[in-house]
Amino acid sequence: MNTTTVVVQKVIDGDSVSVLELRKPEPVAMELQIEGIDAPELVQAHGPESKQALAKLLPVDSVVTVSWTAKDNYGRLLAQVTDKNKTHINSEMLRLGMAWHFKRYNQSKELAAIEEMAKSKKLGLWSTPTPKAPWDYRRENKTPDRPASAGGTTLKSSEPGSSK
Template sequence: MQLRRHSRKPLLFLLSSLCLLVGGFSLSDFPPLGMGTESVLISAVSDGDTLRAADGRRIRLYGVDCPEKRQARGADATAITKRLTLGRTVKLEKVDQDKYGRVVGIVSLDDGSVLQEELLKAGAAWLYDQYCRRPVCIGWQTLENTARKRKVGLWSDPVPVPPWVWRKNRSH
């Protein structure tokens, strides 16, 4: 008996149609699926969204932007990331590489939780919707909205300044 291989075209058509129906997206709006997942030992944390692997690679968290170290709430974001990752082995799903040579990825912790989600729930990060284009980002937006409503972390500040605005103001 010979098994028939199913074509992926109907599945891609279905996904493409669903994206268009739900939000006017097409599959081309999303980056290609991950470049692979690997276990990585975290040896340093630069700030809330930037880590260093024991092999020297720098890792930038995909889809979120934490306050900078010298920015209000930056120390909080850094402390959360250190507490959850420093000296631990995490799963890194590589999504891209940025212009600074950092691996951009999604970091899963040893308990199965996702670092980006933990930061959003704690009010320690913004969803970086300019770059967050994967379907998971929809759920991440919900986590940020919930933290905002509950006034958790940076959302307890009267006027929290997004890091991209803070960086732009500092460069002038």
């Protein structure tokens, strides 16, 4: 697993972020897909709220630690994200009810349990009787799933972010 420290540049939506890895001689810009979760699309119910929740957890210019082993189909790092207080952002988005556990690509029993807890408490998107999963929305609107295909792609040592 590769691990590095980055500075948040922009929250794109409820499960993706633009960051800057501070490396010498030049900083490296990259995009992260928060691994194991799938947030509502921005045009879906709860999409803007999900983005706002992630922006609150990862404010611009905050320094976070990211760990990854693969990239998604769009070249984004599939990342585990931890803030300076050791809060696991992937879990926190599920705990707040602001994302689904993306079981198709992640079989974590811990993330599944956190999602179930948020559902039982009717938090965030679970306050809606039948929230539409983003993968169903994308299928119905003929837009592709975003995470890596089964197995993902391992980073090569020459790729951005793989030096640490």
